[in-house]
Amino acid sequence: MGKKRVTSFDVAKRAGVSRSVVSAVLNDTPGIGVGADTREAVLEAIRELNYHVDAGARSMKTGRSMTLAAYGDTRHPLFIRLLEGMQQECELSGYHILLCSPRPKGNAGGRAELLELYHQRKIDGIVTLDHTSYRDEEWASRVSSAGVPYVSVEGYAEVPGVYSILADYSGSVETALGYLMREGTAAQPGPVYAEVYHEAAADNWAERNRRDAYIGWCKAHGMKPVIVRIKEYGGEWAECLQGLAGDHGQPYAPLLVNWSSAIPELYRTAHQLGLRIGEDVRIMAADNTIQGHRLSLPSLSCVEIPYVSMGEEAVRCVLQQMSGGKQAGQTEKIWLPAVLRPGESA
Template identity: 85%
Template structure:
């Protein structure tokens, strides 16, 4: 036989108060004043009886599950960093996180299951980590029709009516270029921009913003922009580095859009006998793999703030759950990148 569950009635009896007083202590119910001595008596009874709130009963009463869904690829390091931020913010509000992930690449059923979880009152809102070109109108319509609090991190940048937390990629490039050509660095030719692409980034808004920010910065500084496009993991880095060598006695500094391309670039430089940070200065505009920690010499980069984006996504959900966004509040929240100086630039 299992041990009988302790209830709020047992707590009230031990503390010598009514169940409404116990409820007021547990939930900080507004309008019900509880004196310090009475509150301590209730808390002492809770400790003595090892009482735990019945989450199911609380959910029926409040209409809240106190759980948020986080949807993304659990194998991806960026999702892990997003979760770190979500967890920080959830701890402040007493919320838990339910991890949800597509069963295999391209599977849309995982998102359909999120809708079921919400209708079953198992979650109160949804955060998805999407690639920057994501903008599924059908999913957005289903979320909107159901009235589900929802935030996409990195997705729907160019779609109205969907709340998104986004990185300021234009600002990240400007920050990187200003650091590359900061005061005190050797006089060099204008910076070269290496745009590494894969299936999702051939020409999405993030890459366009970065590219436009680079060309705009060069124009503002009287420099000729040079953009080199390379396919991920098949980039011809040797040829790229040779172009830098041909740019003059001093190699032009190189800005790469992703740090995930840096290992291949470092290997190519080593084969050519080039010293990173001395013969050629390199920087990344998006620290996708936290290359500043993993590379030698350490990589100078601009880090996309996924932890802060996770925190902001949870705040945005709470705002929606508590009555929606007020007048003048944008549905797109843009966060600045963070400069991580290293030895490579």
């Protein structure tokens, strides 16, 4: 038989106080004054009896589970970094995280289960990591109708009425170009922008923002924009690199790539062509999905989309919704700047 669970009644009896006083000490209940000696007696009884708060009972009393759902693909490195930020912020707020992942095709469940968990009071809010094209208005409507505190990371950028944590992709390109073309580097032609794409990928707001920022930067600096579209894993890097070569021995044009996931193939092609990265050709990435600044050789210069900070901000956004949200002047769209990671490639 299991050992009998210690209750707040046992703590009150050991400390010689009422259960309401024990509750006031545990919850810092406003309006109930507890003297220092009484508080210490209660805390001493808690330690002696090894008492732990009954989370289920507290949930019934407060209406809160002290748990947030994090929805995303656990195989994706960006989701793991998002979770790192969420965990840090949840620890500060006394919250736990419940992991929920998309189901394989053909299986029921997925996002619908999140709403069931909320109605069952097993979670207090939802954070989803979405792709930048995500804008499922039916899901957003169901969340709104249920009154669930919810935030999408990277989704719903152009949809009003949904809280989103978003990366400033325009600013990330401007930061990258500022570093790539910084003072002190050798005289060089204007930068070329390589836009890697999936075969079936939509032209989403993030890629448009990056492209427009590149074009705007070039025009502001009196340079001609040159955009090269590269199919991911399409074997087109050789032609791209050869096109960077200047006439009559002039230096290669610097290259800014939108996705760092394309960098391994680009590095391999440069090696096959006998080009030294960082010397013959200078390369930079407008994201850091693969942690290229640490895992590539030479180390990749890049700007990093701040997924850890986005996870922290997502938790704060959900908790603020629980505390009043729009009535408290909460902003629907929160944009976070990218972080420069200098390396040896540029």
